[in-house]
Amino acid sequence: xxxxxxxxxxxxxxxxxxxxxxxxxxxxxxxxxxxxxxxxxxxxxxxxxxxxxxxxxxxxxxxxxxxxxxxxxxxxxxxxxxxxxxxxxxxxxxxxxxxxxxxxxxxxxxxxxxxxxxxxxxxxxxxxxxxxxxxxxxxxxxxxxxxxxxxxxxxxxxxxxxxxxxxxxxxxxxxxxxxxxxxxxxxxxxxxxxxxxxxxxxxxxxxxxxxxxxxxxxxxxxxxxxxxxxxxxxxxxxxxxxxxxxxxxxxxxxxxxxxxxxxxxxxxxxxxxxxxxxxxxxxxxxxxxxxxxxxxxxxxxxxxxxxxxxxxxxxxxxxxxxxxxxxxxxxxxxxxxxxxxxxxxxxxxxxxxxxxxxxxxxxxxxxxxxx
Amino acid sequence: xxxxxxxxxxxxxxxxxxxxxxxxxxxxxxxxxxxxxxxxxxxxxxxxxxxxxxxxxxxxxxxxxxxxxxxxxxxxxxxxxxxxxxxxxxxxxxxxxxxxxxxxxxxxxxxxxxxxxxxxxxxxxxxxxxxxxxxxxxxxxxxxxxxxxxxx
Numbered sequence: 001x002x003x004x005x006x007x008x009x010x011x012x013x014x015x016x017x018x019x020x021x022x023x024x025x026x027x028x029x030x031x032x033x034x035x036x037x038x039x040x041x042x043x044x045x046x047x048x049x050x051x052x053x054x055x056x057x058x059x060x061x062x063x064x065x066x067x068x069x070x071x072x073x074x075x076x077x078x079x080x081x082x083x084x085x086x087x088x089x090x091x092x093x094x095x096x097x098x099x100x101x102x103x104x105x106x107x108x109x110x111x112x113x114x115x116x117x118x119x120x121x122x123x124x125x126x127x128x129x130x131x132x133x134x135x136x137x138x139x140x141x142x143x144x145x146x147x148x149x150x151x152x153x154x155x156x157x158x159x160x161x162x163x164x165x166x167x168x169x170x171x172x173x174x175x176x177x178x179x180x181x182x183x184x185x186x187x188x189x190x191x192x193x194x195x196x197x198x199x200x201x202x203x204x205x206x207x208x209x210x211x212x213x214x215x216x217x218x219x220x221x222x223x224x225x226x227x228x229x230x231x232x233x234x235x236x237x238x239x240x241x242x243x244x245x246x247x248x249x250x251x252x253x254x255x256x257x258x259x260x261x262x263x264x265x266x267x268x269x270x271x272x273x274x275x276x277x278x279x280x281x282x283x284x285x286x287x288x289x290x291x292x293x294x295x296x297x298x299x300x301x302x303x304x305x306x307x308x309x310x311x312x313x314x315x316x317x318x319x320x321x322x323x324x325x326x327x328x329x330x331x332x333x334x335x336x337x338x339x340x341x342x343x344x345x346x347x348x349x350x351x352x353x354x355x356x357x358x359x360x361x362x363x364x365x366x367x368x369x370x371x
Numbered sequence: 372x373x374x375x376x377x378x379x380x381x382x383x384x385x386x387x388x389x390x391x392x393x394x395x396x397x398x399x400x401x402x403x404x405x406x407x408x409x410x411x412x413x414x415x416x417x418x419x420x421x422x423x424x425x426x427x428x429x430x431x432x433x434x435x436x437x438x439x440x441x442x443x444x445x446x447x448x449x450x451x452x453x454x455x456x457x458x459x460x461x462x463x464x465x466x467x468x469x470x471x472x473x474x475x476x477x478x479x480x481x482x483x484x485x486x487x488x489x490x491x492x493x494x495x496x497x498x499x500x501x502x503x504x505x506x507x508x509x510x511x512x513x514x515x516x517x518x519x520x521x522x523x
Contacts, residue, residue, distance in 0.1 A: 149457045157384070157390065160391075160482070164394070200460060205461070207461045207465070
């Protein structure tokens with residue numbers, strides 16, 4: 001119930017009580033007059049007294065009504081209006097970050113002025129901490145970008161030198177050593193690249209190149225890329241194409257492939273030999289889903305709320321692999337949400353393992369997909 | 372008959388320069404510049420067929436070098452430029468593209484073989500139209516005498 005209505009009821013109630021008491025006192029006095037005074041209704045004095053009483057009651061009646069109405073108007077003007085303005089100011093700040101205009105509250109009662117000034121200080125604090133957050137985020141992003149450049153330059157030297165060394169006449173054991181060094185230098189290059197990607201995706205500065213693409217073809221291609229790893233791990237990896245055609249999906253193909261790579265790679269990594277990683281699609285009115293189901297070790301309940309956090313690694317995460325830097329799922333979900341989709345997972349109900357579901361929006365008006 | 376291609380490599384890191392030279396030696400006639408001013412001077416004097424350009428350079432950065440090349444009024448304006456840098460953010464790529472670079476490679480993410488492949492494909496792509504115009508071939512031939520041996 002609004003304050004205005006409460007006041008209306010209170011003042012209205014007061015008015016009603018006053019009016020009842022006026023009417024009651026009128027009848028009471030009238031009755032008393034009959035008992036105490038020696039005249040009848042026909043007397044001139046009786047008439048005059050009666051008229052006076054009616055007149056008097058009417059004046060009090062009108063006066064009371066006026067006073068209460070006036071007090072309602074004044075009260076709502078003094079208290080309700082500034083209070084409503086205050087509410088608007090709070091809403092304006094919360095929804096649109098509009099600053100509070102203090103000059104609007106100079107004529108408000110002291111308490112509301114105080115409230116406005118406290119709120120002004122509060123908004124200043126919020127803005128300050130917001131500005132600080134933005135600054136920290138910018139500095140961090142700049143730092144990552146500079147650090148990436150600084151890391152890459154010596155890395156380039158190591159990589160190129162090792163690749164040149166690989167081509168020299170080497171003994172078998174030397175070849176194996178150089179090959180390991182080359183492989184690790186490539187991993188390091190990839191990590192630096194991933195860090196840069198995160199910093200740009202996280203800061204919202206990443207420029208996606210959206211185009212309509214064939215999701216089935218992308219899935220087939222991605223599954224094919226992992227065929228060798230799956231065979232090596234003795235995990236069966238398969239994609240079941242849908243019976244019906246899927247509409248073209250608007251996406252940044254490279255980024256979505258990156259997301260799929262991450263989930264499939266995770267699935268393969270955490271699925272013991274003999275298990276499987278299967279991929280199916282599902283089309284609803286507004287979305288297309290890619291379900292990637294593994295029969296792996298699963299995600300512990302206590303980790304489930306956190307796996308999409310930056311740098312989070314589940315306790316049972318494979319620690320020895322360099323690719324597991326705790327960033328993959330965080331960026332993967334950010335990419336999915338930047339596409340207007342989402343990335344989620346569920347523990348399998350009918351057995352061990354996890355099913356990750358990537359969803360992407362599909363629109364109805366896709367008769368003529370544009371590039 | 373075989374036209375020798377001169378390549379201008381702009382790279383300030385001596386180690387990376389040597390590693391590039393290690394692969395390029397015998398394949399191309401290569402010129403090396405270690406900073407932006409030197410790059411433009413060598414470019415002017417030797418009229419290379421293609422430029423490999425780093426971005427973070429002393430005296431004058433790669434963006435400025437690229438801008439200077441593309442704002443020329445003679446035929447050298449269209450010499451292909453492949454940016455090979457460790458700067459890899461979208462904003463850098465877009466800026467370089469807007470300035471008119473033919474390609475962008477992130478140094479750490481490619482092997483020298485991939486750089487060579489990109490060089491070859493870019494040279495082949497630009498050779499076709501260049502061969503059709505005799506004006507473009509003449510100054511390149513005249514420059515042969517002034518090209519110093521690769522300073523590896």
